[in-house]
Every structure is written in C-alpha cells, then in structure tokens.
Amino acid sequence: MTLLLGPPGSGKTTLLLALAGKLDSDLKVSGKVTYNGHGMNEFVAQRSAAYISQHDLHIAEMTVRETLAFSARCQGIGSRYDMLTELSRREKAANIKPDPDLDVYMKAISVGGQDTNIITDYILKILGLDICADTMVGDDMLRGISGGQRKRVTTGEMMVGAERALFMDEISTGLDSSTTYQIVKSLGLITNILGGTTVISLLQPAPETYNLFDDIILLSDGHIVYQGPREHVLEFFELMGFKCPDRKGVADFLQEVTSRKDQPQYWARNDRRYQYVPVKEFARAFQAFHVGQSLSAELSRPFDRSQCHPASLTTKPYGASKMELLRACVEREWLLMKRNMFVYRFRAFQLLVMTTIVMTLFLRTNMHHGKVNDGIVFMGALFFALVAHMFNGFSELAMATIKLPVFFKQRDYLFFPAWAYAIPTWILKIPISCVEVSITVFLGYYVIGFDPDVGRLFKQYLLLLLVNQMAAAMFRFIAALGRTMVVANTLASFALFVMLVLSGFVLSHHDVKKWWIWGYWVSPLQYAMSAIAVNEFLGQKWQRVLQGSNNILGIDVLKSRGMFTEAKWYWIGVGALLGYVVLFNILFTFALSYLKPLGKSQQILSEDALKEKHASITGETPVGSVSAAAGNINNSRSRRNSAAPGDSGRKGMVLPFAPLAVAFNNMRYSVDMPAEMKAQGVDEDRLLLLKGVSGSFKPGVLTALMGVSGAGKTTLMDVLAGRKTGGYIEGDISISGYPKKQETFARVSGYCEQNDIHSPNVTVYESLVYSAWLRLPSDVESETRKMFIEQVMELVELNTLRDALVGLPGVNGLSTEQRKRLTIAVELVANPSIIFMDEPTSGLDARAAAIVMRTVRNTVDTGRTVVCTIHQPSIDIFEAFDEVIVYTRKFIFMHVSKIIAILTFFWSCSCS
Template structure:
C-alpha cells in the first residue's frame, strides 16, 4: 500500500529533493525498507529452446526478464551473475543481442502496421548475418555440404543490406497474421486502429524483425485467441535456422559488429542527412518571401550568404532542441528546458541587451549564445554592402555601415561573417553529438513502479525481520481493510457458479492468495451477497440486421478496390437479456469490439444501419448512456487520483441525485470489495506501463468505475485481457455477481480457459468480415455449441477434456471453411437456431403491455453545479499531485525572474537615453513573453492526457463539457497567482522599477493576466487539434506573429496600414502596452533621442510607440478579455470538436 508520504504531492517532492541532496552528503533523515523482488533465482536457458515463465502477480516475472535482458533499472541493487555462453553482461552489449518484448503496447498510432515493422527492421539492421553466412558457406564448402537452394537464397537475401527489411517484414507479417491489416494504422486512445490482439502481435513483431537471437517476451499471449498464440509460438521456434550452430551463436554474441546501428549503413548514407534537403527548401522559401520585401542589400552574393546563415541557424536550432528533448526526456520538462534556453539565448544574443551593457557576471552568456554569432554575421553581411559603406555617418568620418554596427555593439569587421558561420556550424555539430550521447547513456526519467498490496509487502518485510529499518510502504490497517472480503454466490448446483469456484480454487492453489478467507467463504457459498444494493430497472437489448460501414481506406482504393465503403458488420442480429451473461467471441479482427461500440453508441464515425431497441423501445443514446456502462479495452483513467477517488468521482456524477452522499460512499466501498480493490484504495492510478497500477489492477478499476454507476446494461471489452488466472477469476466472479443481480452483461473475450468460457450463459460467435456464425446458449459443459458444430458434416469431433472455446475457434477458422468448402455464416442463417433467435428478437423488440419508455427529466444525473463541483474536486487533486508540471513551471519562472533581474540589474534607474528605455522595455517584454510561452507549452500535455479521459467520461454521460472546462480553467488560477506573485516581486525589485503602490499593482496585474491568457491559449490549442504535438506546432506558429506584432520590434506607427489590424488583436501587444504605460506613462524625465533634441519619456513612448498614457483602463479590460476569450474557446471547442476516432 502506498503511504501518503510517497504521493507525488508538492510537499513530498520537496522533501524528497532535500533527502536526496542530504543523501549525497551521507546524511539520512529516514530509513527505508528493502524489498526483495527476486531471491536466489537460478537456471539455464539453452539455445533453440523455449522456456515458459509462470507466476502470480508481484512475483517478479517482469523483473526477471528485464534482468536477463540486461535492462534493469540502474538504481536497483543486484546480486548474482548472468552470462551468455559464459560471457558476463559487462563483456558485451546485451541490449543489442537480446530483446525484451514489453507487455505494454506502446506504438506511434499514426503509423501503419507495415511501417511500424519496417521502421523497427531498419533501425535494428542485419547485425552480423553477412559475416556469419560467409563463415558458414566456407565451412559447408570444406565439409562438402550443399544447402537447400531455397533456404540458402533466403539467408543470403536477409544478410544483404537494402534487401532484408521488406523481406523480413513481409515474412513476419505473414507468420503473425498481420498481413490482412498491414496498411491499417496502429491507432491509440484517440483514433481507432487495429484490434487489441493485433496490436499485441505488432509489439512482438517489432522485436523479431531484428537480428537479435534471445527473446524475452512478457505476456505476449494477452488478448490473443489460442490459434493465433499457437501460431506465434510455433513461428518463434523456427526463427533461428537449424543450420546455425553454437560456435556461430558465440561469435554473434561477442562480435562488436553486432552493435552496428542502421544509421551507419554505408549503402544509403543519405538517411543520415534526411532532414537537410527539407531545411534547405524551407530556408529558400523563407528568404525568397522576406529578403527583398524587407529591403536587404540587393546583391546576389549577399543574398546567398544570408541564405547560408539562415540555413545554419535552422540546423543549429534543430540540434539544440534535439539535445534538450534527449536530456529532459519528458514532454513537460523538455518544453520548460527549451523555453529557458531560448530566454537565455535571446536575452544574451546582443540585440535586446547590447554586448557592452551586459553585466560582467553574465558576459560569458554572450559568447556561448548561438544567437550572438548569427546576429553578428547577418548584421555584418548587410552593413558592409556598398549602399551602407559608401555613405558617411553624422560625424562625416565614420562610414554609415560601421557606425550602425558600433551603435549595436556589433563587431565592425568583415571576418565576423565567417566567424559567425563557422560558430553556427560548430554549435550544430556539438549539439548533435551531445544529442547522440544523451540517447546512448540517459535512461527514461520515469521509473516503472508497481503498486504492492499490504499482504505482499508484509510477506516481503517478513524476509527482513532482522532489519531495524522502519517500513515506509505501510499504512495503518483499518477495521474495514482487515475484515474478510465477502463475495456473493448463487446456487451451488449452477454450472457457471461451479466454473467460477473452480477458477477460484485453481488460482488460489497456484499462487499467493491475498484474500484466502474470503475466497473460501465464496467458494463454499456461505458468504452473504453484498454490493449492488441500489435499485435499478432490468432491461433487455435487441438488435436486428445491424450493418456498419466506414469510408474505404485510401490504401485499399490504391490497390484497385472500387467500392466507396468498407463493411465491417454484416446483418448482425441478436438480443441481450437481464440475468444472462453473453460472450462475444471470434478471431482477431472479427468485429467483436466494433459490434459492441455500435450497440453502446460509442462510434464517432462510419455509417450504421439496423434496428436497436431497449426493452422494445427504440434506443435513444442520451437516455441509454444513463443506464449503461462500458468498460473499454484500453484502461483510460486520470493518472493523478487514487483508486477510491476515481470511484467516488464516478459515483457522485452518475448516481441519481436522490441517492444521498452517505449511500454513495457506502456503495463505492462495496464495489471496491466486490472487485477486491480495497487494498489498493489509496494507490495512485498512474500512467500505463510507467507508474501506478499494474495492468490487471487497472482492468479491475475500469470495471469498478462502471459498476459504481449502478447500470442496468454493462458492456465489457475484453475484461480478462492481460490478467493471470487469479486476476481473471476475480474479474469473472465480479461479472457473475453483477449478472446475478439481474443486470444485462455482455463481454467480448478472446480465447478463454474452460473455466472462464463456461461461466457464460450465451455465446455470439463471429467470423472475419463481421458475420455471425453462432448465437445461442452454451449449455452444461458447453454441450449446446459442441453439438451445433459437430452436426456440420466434416467438422471433427471434440477431444476429451479439450477446451471447447479453443476447439470452436479451430473448427470455424477460415482454413476450416476452405477445407470444407462452406460458409459458416450462411449455414447459421439457414439453421433452426437462427429462426428461433429471430423470433426471440421480434418478441423483445415489442414493448410489454403497460410498459413505458425510459425517461429522465435531465440529460445528466447531476445538476450543472453538481457536475462542476465534482470536476473541480478531481482537477484540484490532479494539479496538486502533478509536481512535474507545476514545480517545473514554478522553477522556470523563478529562473527566468532571476535571469532577468541579474542581467538587467538596476536598469530601471537608467533614464538617460532612448536606448536605455528600449533596453528595459525589451527586458519586460522578453520575460513576460517567454514565461507565458512556457505556461502555454507545459499545460498542453496535461490537457491532452485529461482530454482522453474526458472523451470516455462524456461518452458515459457523466457531465457536459462546460462544467468540466470551467473546472480546468479555475484550477489554473491559484497556481498562476502564486507564479506571478514571486515573479513580480523578484523582477520589480532587482530591475529597480519605481516603488509606488499603483505601478507595482499594474505590473502585477498585467503580468498575471498575461500568464493566464497564455495558459488558456495553450489549453485552447489542444482543444482544436488532434494531439498535443499538433497543438505545439499550432501554438508556435502564432508565437512568431505575437513576437512580430507585439509593438516592440516594430512600433505600431511603423507597422504597414494593411497589417496594423493584427496589432490590435495581438494579445502580447496589449501586454507590452500595459507594461510600458504603467511604468513610464507619467515620467517627465528627459532622455536623449538620436537625431532629435531631448524629450520627456512620456512624450517619447507616446510618439515613438504610439502609447496613450491615459489608456490603462481599456488595456486592463482587454487583457481580462483575452483570458476570458481563450478560456471560452477552450470550453466551446472541447464541447463541439471530437478528435477521437472510433
């Protein structure tokens, strides 16, 4: 159990930082319990052999695989020795010889299956296949051996650079059964792609396309039917050709050439510089559009020299941002690091603050700023043009070009063009070298963490009884926690209940049982039925001739397909009834999840035909969402809340207002007991595969979140995927108990065990193409479905003690159809079973006499105020437990304030010349702009993660978009207020502005609303784009416009009339307006102005910048208006735009 001090809270992170710092000095404030994950694990894995690793949750299976693959986290303490053919892990590079296949399917959703495998094959290369084949051919020749022609040709083809990728990829696609979806995108939470089973096979395929010879595969069968799993395992046995001997394998493991990366491919070196042609094109387009229109020197030589500088600056910028991303390693920290670097480079680049004005303690920054070299080179290239050098300055001695350069503290030397160009090239090389080193040596910042239950922790601590250290992973055990978990059972003679008991007993005998007493009580049928105590209305669902189409993919049209639509479901008919547990089954890609999405109303695109009714009345989605639950295959939850908080949040939003808060809390606790989450009640949910709950724990949470809504109809998409026998038993007990209360429950499921399969009452079996081949009861020991298929001529009889689910999928496969020369879908349509089902559907499609259609006075269970309170409660905890977001932006703001304060130390007291005023205005402008941009960029990943959760919760009918958006907007205000408070105090004091209450207030006011509207602008960009990467690009496009039209670089009076309209709608322009006028709008101190007599500062800002000193009121109103506008647009777009593609 996670203790409160381990939560990612502000105070905890601060304490951990202090403890870590003291730990480096040898000072330990607290002692921690050492937990043994693996103990005395020994064994041998021989070549050409497959070893099966079994164990219950928290037994260390994944840790052992990572240890064998040489991929353990360096912070873990390891004893013992691992060798490959006698060589220790430090004697070669195991990460290039062995491959660990994760149980988490992490892919780029926009790439197709074939592109994903091709990319993996290209990155991994061919290793030492060519050298080994050469040696093998020599030995065969000496021994007089003549290899088989086809095998020899295959090995030669896969050993040659430039050929292996497509051949190996196509071969892997075929053996993994992915050839049918090779041109389909993988997909993710936001867009529909391949099925879960296919995604699991892609994860496996990514590794086996490479030259690695040792595979450590973590739960590769999750979500796959038995026939597909068997096919994968069978193909894995054949990956290493039998012609390869032990000596060859030994050479391959220890050879340094084994470590060769694909980018070193000498045949195709252009891949190293793949980005350069695009950069050249971008530079040319930019310069053609801007060079002559701005009015730079017209000579062709200067144009091309300018082009070279722009290209080098672009390459340097790309290199520095690559380096920042590799060093920072997370999106939020990288955004902050990038903004901080830009601020440093920008302020010390020699433009805003001339070189001679930079304080001596910051002058080093000028020499390490790439911008200073680029600025010097571009200025020298322009100012040494004849039109500048043929004229004299006002002193009639200095050439005009030199005088201009000297006024900006630029080196007046022609050689500085080449010095700047060489420096930019050097920075580009340096940044890319450091980027490569960072990728090689820096590990991911997030450490995978598992949530350990109290019982498991107790057992681990039991092994350390002699230790005097105080445990930190425990919390006081409450009476509720110490009580036995009571699970409901039904009649002991029920076949399905017997199956559930068998699962319980088998899983309990095969692993650690954390709830032995409650399990025995449930198995003996003596535990009282608990949970699901709130009243509900049992409902049936019937559907007749359901068809579903999507637009034909462009890839298929290119292959000659003439149709405009692709049909995924074909005439599906059936019914789901209260108290009946129905399974949707079929091979991967059969359309199980598609059918469930269509019936549940979760499809966001495509074309649906057919009749769907709820207890005889036409289904209305808004009403249906109130009485149904949907457990998605992908477990989507807010990562920063606890398990119990997730359930409370769902219950308070989805249960009727008539249910009291006390009853809701009791119901939440009962559901937690029902799905056995009580020991994890205070655990942070976390991100999948990174922190927080494990796969099976997240799956149980997904079910519990829907159960607390007290639905009448529940859809579960592969509820047992990723679960071991014990976890599957817990889930199926939960499902069975839910059904026994009279609810309608439908589950899609891949190849289950006998016990899970026989826990279902009815089965709807589908084949590829979205057609039904069986819908009816299973019967005792599945005899109904066995009799149905055995009655088909040519279908083999089931073997004794054989899993009927496995047999059913085998005899109904496409290969079996081809062998028998029949279509099982057509056979089903002509059967008497189909006729009975049609009659049942017709009966359920007619409302019973006196029945009334479902009606709710409001669309949502809670009022708008109730929705807002619940959303604000969750959002508040999410922000409070996101130190990587808030502490990072606080740190950036502090660093930016100190940088501005020290760089522009006491500059506020300098009021002698226009350049002094321009310098301080530039300081205010740059600081607010970069802190605002950082707020914008760091909020985008947070909103993107929560938006995925929002789509799920909105589809479940939990709330409307406006309360959710308002909660997000309000949650930002306190943090921006704190951020602005210390920023303004530091900057105002160090820059030495005039200390008056009014001026300080206006400085604070303008800064606060500027930071706020930048934050809301970042939220808005996420709401109008499909993901936060696109949002970052979209936002960055407007940063340059904000910069250009801010009124600092080009004062408003000098902006062309046809562009001045943009000045008035540019939010940064109003920020600069407010900062300048609030500080200098009433200052009458005269300043020297080049080419003019001395004038008061008030006159200068009014005539040079076009600022009215009496305009602060409207400026304040406009700044507030921008914040409100961006917040409103965020709310409006999150409501109206849906980028989730299902």
C-alpha cells in the same frame, strides 16, 4: 521449449531479462549465466539472445511490414551464412542432395543488406499478420491494428533476427486461444529444427497450448518451485498433497497452488489436516524430488565448449555494417517524414501567415529610414523573424520525445548505434529548413523594406537558415535530455525564455547585470541578433548622417540598442550559429547514447499485499490482513440470483439509474478500400468489416463477445457505442425499444478501452473524483457525489489503493490488474446503465483475471447491462458469463441461455 509460469510479482520478467543479459547495470546481481559454457562477458548477449518484452513499443506511423523489415535489416543475418556453409559441407561429405525448396529458402535468408527479405514474409505468415501487413501499427492516438495484432508485431520484431535463444514475456496478451496455439506451435517447430532455446512466459495458456511445451518452470515470489519435464509436474504436487481438479487447466492450477488464498481448495490428502505450504518448502521439496536431483546433477557438470560452434555466439555488437545501419535509419526517417508531412506543411503555413502579417504592417509607398526610431522598428521586424523560426523549431521537441521510447528499446537491443539514429534526423531536416526560410525571406524581404542589396538578402537567408537549424537541434537535444514530455517542455520553455531575454533586443548589452553577463555571451540568439542587425543597418539605406551625429544612421541605430557596429560581427554570428548547430547535434547524440529512460519500474503494493507476500514465502500467518480472497467467481453468481435486475436499492447505491437493454439488427460497417489493397488488384470501393450482425444485450446479464483476433469484436462494440467517426454504418440500433440517439446514449453508457489510459500523476481517488465531476449531472450535490465515489471504490475493491499514484504502465504505479479495475471505476462513477468492456482480462494471469471478473460481476449485479470481449478465459471466468456471442470473420451466432447451451451446440457439431 520451456513454459515459464508464475503469478504477478513472482519475478518472471526479471528472470527472463537476466537470462537474456538485459538486466539494468545498476542492479546488484549474484550468480552466473552461461551460454554453451561461455560467460556473459565472452560474447554479446544482447545479440545472441532475443528478449521479447510484454510492452508494445512501436512507431505508430509505420506499417506492420515496414516495422518487421526494418528490424530484420538492423539485426542482419547473424550466423545464418556460417550455418548454411557448414550444412553444405556436411551434405557434400555425406553425399546428400538437399531439397530444392529448402535449399532456396536457406540461401535466401542468408543474404544480408536487402530492404525486404523472405524471413520477414515468413514471420508475417506464421504470426497471422499477413492480413494486416500494410496497415499502420497505430497507437493510443492513431488508429491502426488491433491490440492482439500489435502484440504479435512485438513478437515478430525480434523473431526476424538470427538469435537462436528466445525469451518471450507474456506474448499471448490480447490473443485468442487459437492464435496463441498456432504461434506457440510454430515456435516449437522452429526451436526443434534449428536446435534453439525458447522460454515463453504465458498468463492463461489453454490446455492444448500448455501441452505443446517440453519443460515447465514454475516461479513464485522469486523462488523456482519446479523446473523440469511437463509430464512430472503434477506428480510433484501430488507428492506434496495437492491435486489438480479434472475440470481445471493445469497451468491455472500451477499458478494458484502456491497462493495462500487458493491453495486450500487443492488439498487432496484426507489422512492429514491441511496446513499452508509456503514457497520455500515447495522449493526445498523440489530439490529432493527426482527431477530436481537430475537437474542439480546436470548443472554440476561443466559444459564441453568444444561442442560449441564458433558462430553460435555473436561477438560483434551490431548485426550489419555501419553504412547499412545508417542507410536503414535514413530510409526510415525519410519514410516517417513523408508520413508526418502534415506537420511540416502546417509549419510552413504558420510561417506564411506570420510573414503575411508583418508584410501588411510594413506595406506602404514611402519607407521611413530617416530616424533612429525608424531603425528600431525595422530591428523589431528582424527580431520577430528570429523568434518565428525559434518557435517553429519547437515542434521538433514533441516529435523527438514521442519517438524516444521506441529508440531506447531498439538501442538497448543493439539495433543500431545512437549516431546512426541522430544523423538522419539532422541531415534530412535541412531541405525542410530551406523551404521554411525561403517563405520568410523571399516573400517578406522587399515588401517590409529591408536593404535592397541582393547580397544582403542572401546573407539574411543564410543566417535564418542557421537559426532554424540551431533551434531544431537545440529542441531535439532538450527532448533527449528531458526524455518525457513534461520535463522536456519545462526545460525548453525556460531555455527559450532566457534566450529571448538575452538576445540583445529585449535587454541591450549594457542593461544585462554583471552576474548574468555570461548568459548573454553563450546565448545563440544574441549572435543571431547581432549578425542580422549588422547585415541590415550597415546597408545603403542606412548610410545617411543625422544632424549632430558623426556616425551614419545605421550605426546610431545599432548603438542605441548596445549592439556591435563592425561588419565582422555578421560572420562571427554565422560561425557561432554553425558551431551551435554542430554542438547541439553532438550533444543530442551523446544524450541518446548514454542516458536511460526516466522512471524506475516499481509497482504499487498495499501494506496487506506486502504482509501476504512475506507470509507466502516464510509460511507465517499474515496479521491484520483485510484483503478479500480472489475466490471463486461463481460465489457472486449464486448471490445474484436472489436479487432482481436493477435493484440498486439493495446494493445501497445513492444515485439511481434506469436499466436499459440494447438490440441491434443487421449491422454492417464498411470503410473505403485502402489504396494498398487496390494496388493489389481489389476492385471493390469499400472494405466490409461487419457483415449483417444482429443480437441484444439485457440488463443484469453479463454477455461475453468471443472470437479470433481480428474478427471484429472491438469494431462491433465501437459501432454500438457510437465511437466510430469514419466509415459507413448501416443497420438498426434500439435502446429499450427506442431508436438510439447518440447524444442521449453517450450520457447513459460507458466504455472501458483495452488500453488503460489514465493521468499518471494523480491518485486513484483523485482520478474518480475528476471523472465524476465532469460526467455526473450538475444537480448532483457534492456530498452525494462523494458518497457515490466511495460506493464505486468499494464495488471494484479499490479502497486499499485510494491514495496510491496511478503511475505509468510498465514503469511505476498500479499493476495491470489494478489499472483494469480503475478503468472500470472511472466509467462507473458516471453512473451508466450500459457498459462496454474491451478485453478486461488481457494481460492478466488467471488469479488477477478472477479479481477483475469479480469486479465486473459486481457491476452486473447492480442491474447494469455489461458486454465484454474476452480472450483465453479459464473455466471459472467462462462460467461467470450468462450469455456468449461467438463471432468469426465470416458469420456470427448467438446463444442466449445458460453457458451449457453453447457447449451442447459444439458437442452436437462433433467438436470437443
């Protein structure tokens, strides 16, 4: 089992993608990756190796168990059956009697085609997800499991497969040290027992987690600085003149020792003057190190392919049969339709309201069918029915676009082919269309006064059913074509506008310009309008002949709008609409099969950062660099002692604020017991999440809220901040001695969420201006507001990024660390006295976390009250806090003095 370390931008993700065979085909790649001596072109790498992304992409409406079970069904059993057969043969030959429990387990995980299997429950238990197995995954808009649990779902989604080569990218984000240790320990056991290969990238591994690994790969600026046994890594750097301090974690040391800013503090040779050692020099020295020489000698010998079992590398593109994959996708789509039933009910209600409005307009004792103008009125009602169903299908656009990121991930991981995903989204929506069309036709047909022939009623029903299906298929195709909500909405709005104009009702056939007539003939709505008009106006109610006319009234009405008058145009319209339904669904499938997600993964780097990156590789001295050193957070801790809390004048902040303290006593928070837990025999009506929590937060004091994942840290902060809109809250909250009033508290408090959600198409400065505009009092002058924004940007060190686009997380724009600082700045420009921060260092390595914590420390030094939940802090970050609250699922205890007090407490409890 190998640990991959390196600072942000060093190439960890790119290396893992290359090893897993998941690099973009457009990239130019040199070199060769082999599995047991076989090249990537000799087997299906995407199914022989599993890459676990650092980005959590899941369908929010599915539970944890359903997410993992679907993944297990799609990935299949792989080589487990062949492995069981070979194991049984060898046991029989050696006359070995297998352990009964192990034998049952091996046979259970080797059986495919099951809705749920034992491997899913096993992985849920290993990852600690059994306590939330029946909880919705959730997302930014739907409340579900915590961020740390969602990260474990991402890991479990791939672990339920049969791949024996695992490449895991930053799987510990949002997890506490204890949970990370248990997961890595379990992975180590699986790797050793099954003889697999596991490479894990971690950001801030605790020493006990670091010691679980066999090998270390240290990557810096795209170069491998060290690769080999964990026991020799410190020996290598000591030969280079660098020594890890006693109170420093080895993993943190390794990530900082190649950095120009942090390297000097680790220089240990007194006989030589320190000089920066660039990355290339480290890489050359490693080739001469005995571990590097052994590695080169090993790689020079070709692998003996005869030692490779034929079943160890997968040659089939998918893990299950086509019918099994289709069945899994159908069942998942049906499940999502039931979970989103509110949308379909609302769509039906919307049609009911519109149909009722039209019915009331036409409701009368005497229907007028005597003039051409009367016919135009009824034609308008027919056109309105078509438009209603076209707009009703518009909701498919958003529903399809939202699911695309998850689809692209699962498609690229070869969970299923695109057609297996597209067919259920079409077929399962047909009953919904039947119900929606029934509302408009069977309720309004006779009330409006259409032709009473029952045959024409059902012909209108068939036509509107095809229009409904055509609209849904078209908007799904546009969603797959646009791939983002902005692009898809733009394309769909334009397409709908053109189709309405060229429908034959807004502009008649004769009024369409010659250069635009082709659009008339390809418009699906034109065929629908012609067919539904012919069906109505060739009926018995429109058979009278007007004076001075040689045609029946119905034909005169059709001719007045330039429409066709032959009865065959109804069936031409039906055939055309049916063809468009099939065409749009085929195009939807092709778009899903071949198009890639929009946007390139590109991080914003300032000019100084680029200079520093080049200098760290070559060893040159960066010219004109104005970047501040990440430094030691304790420097700011020593500086703050000379300032009194709330001394905003010393900091030069142009907007004053009142320092406020928060006290809470016996806080209890509970929610209604979930139906799933009641079904398992739980008798209580409420589920208690906070159990009598008490404490306080003071101005100018940085408080850490620590505990295992799922202990309730975020829940406590949500309750204190007034962000819980449901459930039952009990207890007392006071602000500087006064009872808390949420209306007032919202104006003096800020909340930095764990998920950094920002508008992607604005710059850093524009984000802050917009936040300040909306949240600062109206009496603040424009110049004062601008000065305050500049001060906040300086406080959180965003000056060099002021004109950088925010971008999308994991796609482009700001890095994770820069987004964290922007999140803090967006809250600071509101000039709050109290700030809650939910895991501000999650997803960051030790160096980036130090930069964010320096920003947090600067915020505290202005006299504000700051509370942070935190996971896996390094010793430097931990010592930056003044007070610590340790919170478990059962109880809470608090230490309000120096950090050493909490260490003394645990030492007294015989803990180390």
